[in-house]
Amino acid sequence: MGGAWAQSGVTLSGIADSAVRHVRNEDLGGVTSLVSGSNATSRFIFRGTEDLGGGLSAGFHLESGVALDTGANTTANTLFDRRATLSLASKQAGELRLGRDYVPSYTNWVRFDPFSHVGVAASANFVSATPVGPIKSSFGASPNTTTRTSNAVQWLMPAGWGGLEGGLMWASDENGTAANGQHKVKGARLGYAAGPLVVSGALTRTENNLTTAGHFDDRVIAALYDFGMVRVSLALRRFEQADARQNNVLLGAWIPVGNGEIKASLQRVSFSGSVGAASLDDNHARQLGLGYVHNLSKRTALYGTLSHISNSGALAYAISGGASGLAAGGSSRGVEFGMRHNF
């Protein structure tokens, strides 16, 4: 139809990001690999907006994750796994958005992570592959909603409400099953940005056929302050299901240096409560990440990152890309050098 409309507008854009990574898991030796998306996830995007007049606009956004190391789709049979949305937006009343998108608690979290949830020092290292606790009992092997959900209806606040920002999300389980990745989702986010300060909170509540004892709650509160010489963030996230709780705390810093930026994060995860008769206490882990990003242009950067995870209790969190089989309480170290190119 594109050719038929004089005002037709669609943009093809994306990010190509690849790095060489070395990960050494305790007692398991080192593994070197080529990885994709360590500064920003590799992707391509089809998107556009149309001005409908009177402050109204229509828009769509189709975003596909790409594994730049292998050419593979990042999600089998879901081309637009990162985002697939259709929007009707009003400058006064905000945006109504339909489709697959980030949940409010993820949106609220990722902004405060200097490593944007990706790479060796990703805060994602303490989210996925959880060996104990609420994520495992709420989702098992099903797609969890700590990042995205399909089938969502959202309302997003317009710009210019006195520094307020945020929105509401709702998704039906469509009579489906957790194995299909279907679930009820209700979520909300409310933030405030003024000058150097950002404060923000969000909740995402998920129900599926594995959460019959209640629901899975994902709460985030976070703040960021830009001191000029350094930008500092603090973010708290709690995953909760029945009597089990996982608590993530992130302290982040960005330090501008010439054409580049030094980034650092310290993250701690701890568990509390229980799953059945098993107590989750005394399980905690810590990650320290340190990186430098050097901009070759506005679109292209080189980067290097170091990360170290130490576990205690039954935990065995590891940096992705290492040898499998890290023992409980073991440590994981990683380093990577890469390049990101926006197109």
Place this chain on the structure above:
Amino acid sequence: MGGAWAQSGVTLSGIADSAVRHVRNEDLGGVTSLVSGSNATSRFIFRGTEDLGGGLSAGFHLESGVALDTGANTTANTLFDRRATLSLASKQAGELRLGRDYVPSYTNWVRFDPFSHVGVAASANFVSATPVGPIKSSFGASPNTTTRTSNAVQWLMPAGWGGLEGGLMWASDENGTAANGQHKVKGARLGYAAGPLVVSGALTRTENNLTTAGHFDDRVIAALYDFGMVRVSLALRRFEQADARQNNVLLGAWIPVGNGEIKASLQRVSFSGSVGAASLDDNHARQLGLGYVHNLSKRTALYGTLSHISNSGALAYAISGGASGLAAGGSSRGVEFGMRHNF
């Protein structure tokens, strides 16, 4: 190669369409869901044509279905499931088209359905998931050819043959099996359009390893007349395999109203003949669809649609998106509100 050719031409275009749907199947309660493509199937298209001089042109068309609610591919591992064709066209002699495309009987049918075979009031509701009759016995769980076929060679009539239109299609089974979706196809379509009148007929004949007793025939004859205040269509379709026949009759209407259009369709399906010793008589169903499309611009529209199906005999046709398990002879009701955006 694109950059290397001065005349290089490829267009990226498509449709993003999403709706909130509620379906209530008799005795099974209601299900609310987010759906994709209820006014027009969500898709993206790469296509282009090259003028070769002397009335000749080359062209290609790659079209991919998108589930806008989930980001999923509409067909696993077949990116260009909607169309993948290469053409050599002459203004005088017509177009030779190679690849995956609509079969003639579908092309002939969809034009006369006010709901374009999609949404709660889709005429597709009486085609797919047939519990009895020729479609089931000819294709089982294999991809059927009531919409498209792969591996086709087509000739399409040029414009300007005194209002005539149509073409011929042929596809080899390539020594394959029905389970692979491979089959022999022969089809033809011939229509006539003059002023407010369109009349048209088509036949698609399919043979595969499940139609050893003969072949599967899909015949359509249809007419449309534009009275100005209302456009009215009548279409008859018969699926036939061995002694089993399915007959679909569609009466459609389009009524322009300001920036929008009211659409209505009444469809009836009935079966006759037998499968083995089992008679198919006394199985019929009826669907009434009513909708309104409001254009916000040439590219963007809001729409709402109502639909009601009543079954009798062994039939249990239901609107997609409801709870499964509708009993034979039960009814299905649906409503949806959505938005379509062409890009």
Place this chain on the structure above:
Amino acid sequence: MGGAWAQSGVTLSGIADSAVRHVRNEDLGGVTSLVSGSNATSRFIFRGTEDLGGGLSAGFHLESGVALDTGANTTANTLFDRRATLSLASKQAGELRLGRDYVPSYTNWVRFDPFSHVGVAASANFVSATPVGPIKSSFGASPNTTTRTSNAVQWLMPAGWGGLEGGLMWASDENGTAANGQHKVKGARLGYAAGPLVVSGALTRTENNLTTAGHFDDRVIAALYDFGMVRVSLALRRFEQADARQNNVLLGAWIPVGNGEIKASLQRVSFSGSVGAASLDDNHARQLGLGYVHNLSKRTALYGTLSHISNSGALAYAISGGASGLAAGGSSRGVEFGMRHNF
């Protein structure tokens, strides 16, 4: 991000190529089919480069194979199966390229095959589906590296080093298994082009968990001379694993004729050595290919190709698209007529 950068650059291009093919395998009758990519593999490409100043540039290349006859992805769940790379290039020092790409020995081979490794007369007919010898014992059903590898780091020589060309490739097995297509790869290519002469050699060495007895070596040496009225090539390729060797010899010719080109190739494959106690001697096959490509424009061509394979010993190489079950020592004949369109 595209819209956000003034210099943003991404090109969508590709090739649409389809043909009608008839293959007759000895004693098995003929099969007619529609095929994709017989002159050049059907594909689409997203790619771009950015000038970083000082002779430096960044670039990416995402290339996806398309089955134009069916719309299918050519590799399930690997959208960019043909190439997915990110590059940092210097006019003086060459290009550092990360990602999925051709291995050096393939790059070195395909250039000397008049049929570019595709179609009824493809030199690929003697590579894939090997019934005996090193490819089978090194890769089994796993993806082999005679064409491409994922996870590669490459250095490619810059233009202008006195006619020299080539590069180095390295890929980690990432602690993976052959079944995952993961393997160590080391490769190198060195060529020299001056006026009408090209000479070139390459080696690709692969290790995976099926090559514990050693490694799989893929060596190519080749030359090409352009006499004006005819361009002639000679290429030798050896696959070697433990005591098994496969030797391919290709003699090629291109003869310009008006707006078109006649192409011919004679290829012979022979085996030597042994797999375990079984000798591979006395297994050989021969393929003769003859074709004509007629250019309708710079972007579009029609073509026709003939091919004949004769096997001896245990070999049963056949042209793709025929009936399966060719007996050892049997012959295979094929013909196809098609069209290629660059966009």
